[in-house]
Amino acid sequence: MSDLSNYYQQDPRSNEAIGLERFPNNHIQFSAILKPLQWLDNVYRIFGSHMFMTKHAILKEFDAAAPLDGCLGSQEELKKVRKLIVSYCEGIDNNQFLSTIGRFLLKTISLNTLKNRRNVLHFYHSNKDFIVANGNFKAPVIITGSPRSGTTLLQRLMSEDPNTRSPYTFELEIPTPPMSSGVNPLEDPRIKRSGAAISSLSKLAPGFMEKFAESHYWSPIEMEASLVYMLAHNCINVMNNATAGRGYMDDFFKIEAIWPIFRYERLFFTMLDAYRPVQSHWTLKAPIYAPFFSNIFDEYPDARVILTHRNPIYTFPSVCRTMESWHIAFDKDGSFDKHRFAEFQQVYMEKYILVPLKYRNEHPEKEKQIFDCKYEELFLNPIEMVKRIYQKYELEYSEEFEERMKNYLRNNKQGKYGRHKYSLEEYGFTGKGLYQKYKAYMDHYGYGIPDKIERPVSFNYSV
Numbered sequence: 001m002s003d004l005s006n007y008y009q010q011d012p013r014s015n016e017a018i019g020l021e022r023f024p025n026n027h028i029q030f031s032a033i034l035k036p037l038q039w040l041d042n043v044y045r046i047f048g049s050h051m052f053m054t055k056h057a058i059l060k061e062f063d064a065a066a067p068l069d070g071c072l073g074s075q076e077e078l079k080k081v082r083k084l085i086v087s088y089c090e091g092i093d094n095n096q097f098l099s100t101i102g103r104f105l106l107k108t109i110s111l112n113t114l115k116n117r118r119n120v121l122h123f124y125h126s127n128k129d130f131i132v133a134n135g136n137f138k139a140p141v142i143i144t145g146s147p148r149s150g151t152t153l154l155q156r157l158m159s160e161d162p163n164t165r166s167p168y169t170f171e172l173e174i175p176t177p178p179m180s181s182g183v184n185p186l187e188d189p190r191i192k193r194s195g196a197a198i199s200s201l202s203k204l205a206p207g208f209m210e211k212f213a214e215s216h217y218w219s220p221i222e223m224e225a226s227l228v229y230m231l232a233h234n235c236i237n238v239m240n241n242a243t244a245g246r247g248y249m250d251d252f253f254k255i256e257a258i259w260p261i262f263r264y265e266r267l268f269f270t271m272l273d274a275y276r277p278v279q280s281h282w283t284l285k286a287p288i289y290a291p292f293f294s295n296i297f298d299e300y301p302d303a304r305v306i307l308t309h310r311n312p313i314y315t316f317p318s319v320c321r322t323m324e325s326w327h328i329a330f331d332k333d334g335s336f337d338k339h340r341f342a343e344f345q346q347v348y349m350e351k352y353i354l355v356p357l358k359y360r361n362e363h364p365e366k367e368k369q370i371f372d373c374k375y376e377e378l379f380l381n382p383i384e385m386v387k388r389i390y391q392k393y394e395l396e397y398s399e400e401f402e403e404r405m406k407n408y409l410r411n412n413k414q415g416k417y418g419r420h421k422y423s424l425e426e427y428g429f430t431g432k433g434l435y436q437k438y439k440a441y442m443d444h445y446g447y448g449i450p451d452k453i454e455r456p457v458s459f460n461y462s463v
Contacts, residue, residue, distance in 0.1 A: 006245035008344045009097035009335040021426065022338050028329050030101050031204045038100045052103035054110060055089035058235055061114050068121035071267065073260040080257040085235045087251040091244030098243070102330030106240060113232040116175055117264070120233065123176045124271055135270035138302055140282040141393070144289035145308030146352040148318040150375045151225075154308065155285035156412075157386055159223045160404035163280035163396060170194035170220040171272065172229035178275040186221060194220035225286035230265040238288055242344040243327055249347055258292055262299040280396065291351035293359045297366060304393045307356055310375035311447040312349070312438055313424065313431045320345050321422040342427035353441050374445070382409060 004010075010023075040051050062085060069078060092098070092106055124131060141158070143151050159166035171179065174190040218224075228238050236257075241249050251257070269282055281304075289296055296303050320342050328336045360370065371392050378385045383405055390397040424431060431449040435442055442448070 003094075004096065006091070006247055007095055007097055008242050008337055008340040009095075009331055010337045010340070011335065023334050024324075024328065024336060024338070026328050026331065026333050026336075027325070034101050034104070034204060037104055050093070050103060051100065052107045053093050054103075054107045055086065055093055057107065058085060058089055058110055058114060061111060061118070062235060065118040065121055068118070068125055069260075071121075071124075072263045077256070077260050080254075081234060081236070081260050084248075084251055084254075084257045087248045088235065088237055088244045091248040092240075095243060095245065097332050097335040098330055099332045102332075106243070106330060110232075110235055110237065113173075113229070114235040116173075116233045117235075119176045120264075120268060120271065123178075124267055127271075127274075131271050131274040133274075134277070135272075135274035136277060137266060137270045137273050137282060139304060140269075140284055140300060141304045141306065141395075142289055142296060142300070143283070143285040143306045143308065144287055144293075144296075144356075145306075145373070146290065146310065146312070146315050146319070146349060147287045148315045148322065149287075149308040149310035150373065150378045151285050151287055151308050153382065154306065154373065154378060154385075155283060156223050157382055157405050157408060158283050158389070160408055161280075161283070161395075161401045162398070162404075163278075163401075164283045165273075165276070165278040166223040166283045166285070167226055167229075167269075167272070168220065169218065169222055169224045172224055172226065173220070175268065175272075178272050181276050191220045223285070225288070226269075226284045227261075227265065227286035227288050230261055230268060231288070233268075234261055234264060236261065239323075239326055240330065241348065242323070242341060243330055246344065246347075249344065253291060253351060255292060255295065258295060262292075262295050266299060287352060290353075291348070291355050293356045297363075297369070302369075304369055304371075306371045306373050306389060308373045308375060308378070309445050311450070312353060312442070313429075313434050313447070313450060316342075316346070316349060316429055316434060317422040317424050317427050319349060320427045338426060339428035342429065350438075353438060357441055357444065372445075 037051065059082070062082060072078065073081075092103070098106070141164070143155050143158075145151055155166060158164065168185060168188075170188060170190040170193075173194045179185060179188060231238055236252070237244065241252065269284075273282070290307070296305060320338070323345055324336070324338070324341060327341070360366065371389055373385060373389070383402060386405065387397060389395075424434075435447075435449050
């Protein structure tokens with residue numbers, strides 16, 4: 001019998017008196033095509049099991065790359081990665097609140113992304129001489145900070161620079177063979193394959209991707225969060241952290257298990273650069289860099305980091321709503337508990353805002369490599385913010401770059417794909433409580449308790 005306190009969900013039968021405000025029903029109506037999965041799973045349950053157990057299949061795929069993964073770390077370090085994967089799999093397999101279709105989706109997604117690891121390592125070793133001779137991954141610009149603080153907007157704006165490269169979603173989802181120089185990225189055949197996967201998910205789970213797009217637009221030809229995918233390639237799941245339980249979340253932050261992932265990331269982008277060299281620098285983004293802030297400078301001593309900031313009283317409920325729209329799709333109807341889910345998400349949020357602050361206090365010599373980007377200033381004038389970043393890091397800024405950013409802003413007004421609605425109270429937060437809990441961060445960046453949560457309708461910038 002699994003420890004139910006390890007999970008954010010609760011027994012659906014006990015939630016009727018509380019109502020839908022705290023225990024919302026799933027917004028997804030799964031396709032009837034998936035119905036037979038439930039029938040087959042019922043047979044497995046007769047024998048005390050589930051149809052879509054993850055541990056055996058995932059470890060088999062991870063271990064299949066063992067002859068190739070020595071370049072990522074010592075056997076002891078790789079064992080720690082494997083141990084973290086076991087923690088994730090056991091957390092998922094023991095979660096009694098997952099629906100049959102949720103288990104099917106989690107297993108399918110995990111295996112599909114993990115297979116990339118073996119493909120990348122095989123391609124790297126088969127072409128190692130060429131990659132080592134031609135790949136030049138140095139001094140990356142890395143955008144990080146708490147989720148919902150402008151990291152995506154900033155990356156997608158900065159990726160309009162013709163002298164930089166940011167990874168397309170299709171490159172992260174189907175990385176081999178790498179793109180070559182001289183080809184049009186928007187004609188890459190992997191776009192159709194990546195788009196087909198997203199389209200299939202939308203058909204099997206109507207409302208899933210559409211609801212998520214209200215917070216974060218996911219497209220094969222947009223730039224995406226690199227480290228999220230690097231972790232996923234190694235079956236270290238970020239998107240379903242809470243689904244796997246509090247035990248997995250605690251294990252996730254044992255920093256030594258993440259070292260091989262940063263080495264995998266360096267190998268990955270060195271491989272991409274060898275076949276399509278960047279003219280100036282790579283621009284990477286992922287909020288999940290922030291909890292591992294020291295790893296950035298240990299692996300990339302020459303990194304130029306942009307740290308985004310936004311009042312936690314705004315970001316906390318926004319993050320909860322974004323992640324709710326993803327997590328609830330995998331749960332049994334009515335078992336999703338917003339208050340407990342918020343407590344789980346807060347574990348991550350603390351790391352996003354406090355780890356970089358602590359690191360900077362202890363390493364003042366790194367300040368020349370860190371740029372603070374406040375959400376309000378970015379939102380007020382995005383192009384001016386990018387100019388300031390380029391000035392600090394002495395990067396070439398061109399008229400072509402500025403025109404491309406203006407065009408991006410014209411075509412991507414905030415709220416284009418819908419807007420989430422949320423409040424502190426629905427997730428059990430209060431402004432006063434968050435302020436007191438994160439007073440050091442709030443005071444350092446000049447954040448107070450707003451009278452109410454308000455968001456600008458769109459960018460306050462004429463383009």
